[in-house]
Amino acid sequence: MSGSPEDRHTKKRMGLYHVETAGDGRSTLKKRVFSVVVLSIAAMIAVSALILYHFYHSYRDKTYAHLNILVEKHRRDIDSFLKENLGAIRFIAKIFTFDELRDASFLENCLMNLQSHFNNVFVDLGVINARGVQIAYAGPFRLGKALYTEAPWFKKAIQSEYFISDVFMGLRGLPHFIIAVRENHNGHAWILRATIDFVAFNNLVESIQVGETGLAYIVNRGGSLQTKTRADVMKEGEILTILGEMEKGRYGQTYITTISGRGGNKYLYVAALLKDGQWLLIYRQKISDAFREYNHALRVAIAIILLGGVCVVAMGILLTSRVTRQMEKGEREREAMSAQIVESGKLAAVGELAAGIAHEINNPVAIMVEEAGWIEDLLEEEEFRESKSLKEFHRALEQIRTQGRRCKEITHKLLSFARKTDSRIHNVKLNQIIEEVVSVTAQRAKYAKVAIEKNLQEDLPCLRLSSTEMQQVILNLINNAIDAMEPDGGRIMITTRSDQNALVVEVEDNGPGIPEANLARIFEPFFTTKAVGKGTGLGLSICYGIIKKIGGDIEVESHVGKGTTFRIKIPLPVARGSATLSATSDQTSDSDRMNRGV
Amino acid sequence: MKKDDTPQERSQEALQETNSEGIRLLLVDDEAGFVEVLSKRMAKRGIRVTKAHSGTEAIQTLRKNDFDVTVLDLKMEDMEGIEVLKIFKKMAPEMPVIMLTGHGSNQAAREGMQWGAHDYLTKPCELEELVEKIFEAVRERKER
Known part of the structure; x- marks a missing residue:
């Protein structure tokens, strides 16, 4: 209670500051805070989007460049593997005569040498005459005197100097492919044929593994698989499209495209031509896998944006509520102050009224006192001097006088309340x-x-x-x-x-x-x-x-x-x-x- | 106060000091009751009171008669006492004027003093005090 005037003072000061802003300003303020929040979020999103866009592009370029190099390297490896093997067979066909090679033990010896020098890549060797009859064979299968006249590879091999076949099952019933070299002996063509170990070749391709879903396989132009793979093989149409695009030479050695696979997965395909354009080395990876890091960055960025947004909104709400609270406080203080003003106005009105009354009362009181004085004057005269009640008269008159003075005091105090004496x-x-x-x-x-x-x-x-x-x-x-x-x-x-x-x-x-x-x-x-x-x-x-x-x-x-x-x-x-x-x-x-x- | 010290005797003493003839006083106040009782009481003290119940009446009365002193209420209905005072001071510059003021109207009283009033009293006042001032005013005028 003791500090009440001081409180009133503070209230007054506080109230004055808030008089203008309180009331209708509140909704405007909310709008303002809302627009600030929206603007900051928009700016944040715009900046993030720009950064992400550039990041996406540079990341994609980097990924593509990396895959290009990878595929190109393997293409070269595979090509050189084939060339190397072909070279070895051609070498044997050149330096040894038909007669030497038709000797089974000599051929066996050659195979052993090849195997020891080429890591068992070569499975067997065979010498076939122009009619398609195998006249010598060295290897694990019992293929002696086999007849290849009708075999597709033989038909192709007899027409060209050398030939590398697609993978086929052949007589042995296992997937393999062969390298055939044609030579002449006394005007008759003969063929030295070597079978390449499918597993060894397959390893070359299967070793291309990137991430979780990146894998490679080889298909021929017809779309048949030349290596083992877990992947769905591309459809012929897609392969033709790729080949068509590649032949335009627009993409250099490799070609990159994205194709939607089964189950809604999108795949990134990298293709490169092998074996003089007969085979296609295809590298396939899920987009989500290839862009794993990008997606991770994207998620982090989105998380940051969301977090930032939440922060901005939270700050906005905090700010609004704080300012609103402050304004409400101001409002309350203003109300208190106006109540106080009303109170002091009332006080002034009461003072005014009192002053008026006091003034009006002065005259009748003056008359009353004077009339009492007049009676007193008259009592001095002879006829009243002997009156029994004279003393009582005097007492009553004195009382009137005293009360008159009291009235005067009251009115004077009232008047000093309204206007000051000096x-x-x-x-x-x-x-x-x-x-x-x-x-x-x-x-x-x-x-x-x-x-x-x-x-x-x-x-x-x-x-x-x-x-x-x-x-x-x-x-x-x-x-x-x-x-x-x-x-x-x-x-x-x-x-x-x-x-x-x-x-x-x-x-x-x-x-x-x-x-x-x-x-x-x-x-x-x-x-x-x-x-x-x-x-x-x-x-x-x-x-x-x-x-x-x-x-x-x-x-x-x-x-x-x-x-x-x-x-x-x-x-x-x-x-x-x-x-x-x-x-x-x-x-x-x-x-x-x-x-x-x- | 001595028992035989009546108002008459006191006034008599005062009169002897000033003028044996009764003082001619003009009493101006629009409060009729106040004027009546005051004039009766003053008459008992040997003062010859002429009553005026408004500023206009007071001016007309002064035009026809001479007075030794005027008691003037500053707050009247027809015109402010201060205006009456200004006119009086033109008509009879030598005549002292004692003003009666309401409480808190010291401003008016001071203004009156500037315009040449002799003195002022705050209403309601004691008659003896007023009479005192009247005698004092008349005495001072005589001396001058």
């Missing part, structure tokens, strides 16, 4: 005023057994205000304190001190104190707890009015049974006030002390 502003010394008032009330205090003590700070700066008004304030406070402590008596302590940019006067008593229910109302006009006829209830409201008018504060702190303290704060004149000087000198001395390290 509101001229001087430079006044607060302590001097207090001394004067204390001396005026000394007699009354003595009768009431009240001791008035003073604790006045010397060298207080002068105040600019009306001394009569200030006297009235101090007088009212002292009178109230004395009234409160009658008849038991007590002690009044009057303190003055300077506090920052204000002077503080405290009037403290050790009387019965003010109950909390009354504390809130004590500055209201006509509020009094004194016996009827003893108080007008205007004293404190006059004090309040005077102190507020000079921009000060008056507050009351009271504890029932312990006493009451009225505290007045009067702001010092701001410019060239001696208070400012003394405050400055205080600071200087403080800093001096600090500098000296005391």
Whole structure:
């Protein structure tokens, strides 16, 4: 309760700041925050999208380049494997004669040599005459004197100098392919044929494995598989398309495309021509696998965007709610303030009314008093002098006079509440005023057994205000304190001190104190707890009015049974006030002390 | 207060100091009851009171008669007392004017003093105080 005027003060200040923004500004603010949020998210998405787009392209280029190199390398490996083997067979066919090679043991010897030099790539060797009859054979199968006249490979091999077949089952019933070299002996063509170990060849291709789904296989132009593979083999149409594209030479040695496979999976295909364009080395990988890192980065980026978005939205909401809360607080304070304004308006209206009434009452009261005086005058005459009731008449008339004076006092107080008697502003010394008032009330205090003590700070700066008004304030406070402590008596302590940019006067008593229910109302006009006829209830409201008018504060702190303290704060004149000087000198001395390290 | 110290006697003492003839006083106030009772009481104290119930009436009365002193209410309905004062000071510059003011209208009282009023009293006032001021004003005028 004690700080209530101060609170009111703060409220007023706070309220003023928010008057303009509160109310209709709230929805606008929400919109503004919303647009800020949307804008920041949009900017974030745009930047991220741009970065991701570039990242995607460079990653794709890098991936393609890598696969190109990989496939190209293997193409070369496979081609050189074939060429090497072909070269070996051609070499044998060239340096040994038909007669030497048709000797089974010699042929066996050749095979053993080849196997030892070429890591068992060669499975068997055979010599076939122009009619397609195998006249010598070395190898694990019992193929001696086999007839190849109708075999497709033989038909092709007999027409060209050398020939590498597709993979076929042949007589042995196992997938294999052969290298055949044609030579002449006495005008008759003969063929040296070698079978390549399918497993060894297959390993060459199967070794191309990248990631989880990257694998390679070889097909011929007809689309039949030349190696073992787990993959679905490309359809003939697709192969033809690839070949068509490759023959345009647009893509160099390798060709990259994406084709949707079964189950909705998209595959990346890298193709390269082998064996003079008869075979196609195909590398296949799931797009998701090939772009695994990209997808990972994409997911991270999306996560960051989402997280950022959440942060932005959260900040937006936080900001809105905080600002809204602040504005609501402002609104509440404004309401409180306007309530206060209404209250003080009411107070002013009451004051105005009271002043009017007081003025009107003065005349009838004056007449009444004068008429009483007239009766008194008449009573002086002879005819009444002997009257038995003369004494009683005088008493009644004196009573009328006294009550008239009381009316006058009341109206005068009411009028000073409305307009001040002497509101001229001087430079006044607060302590001097207090001394004067204390001396005026000394007699009354003595009768009431009240001791008035003073604790006045010397060298207080002068105040600019009306001394009569200030006297009235101090007088009212002292009178109230004395009234409160009658008849038991007590002690009044009057303190003055300077506090920052204000002077503080405290009037403290050790009387019965003010109950909390009354504390809130004590500055209201006509509020009094004194016996009827003893108080007008205007004293404190006059004090309040005077102190507020000079921009000060008056507050009351009271504890029932312990006493009451009225505290007045009067702001010092701001410019060239001696208070400012003394405050400055205080600071200087403080800093001096600090500098000296005391 | 002595028992035989009646208002008449007191007024008599005052009169002896100033003028044995009754003081001629113009009482201007629009409050009829106040004027009536005050004039009766003043008459009992040897003052010859002429009543005026408005500013206009007061000016007309002054035009026809001379007065030693005027008691003028500053707040009247037909015209402000201060205006009456200004006119009086033109018509009879030597005549002292004592103003009656309401409480808190010290501004008007000060203005009145500037315009040459002799003194002022706050209403409602004690008759004895007013009479005192009247005698004082008349005495001062005589001395001048």
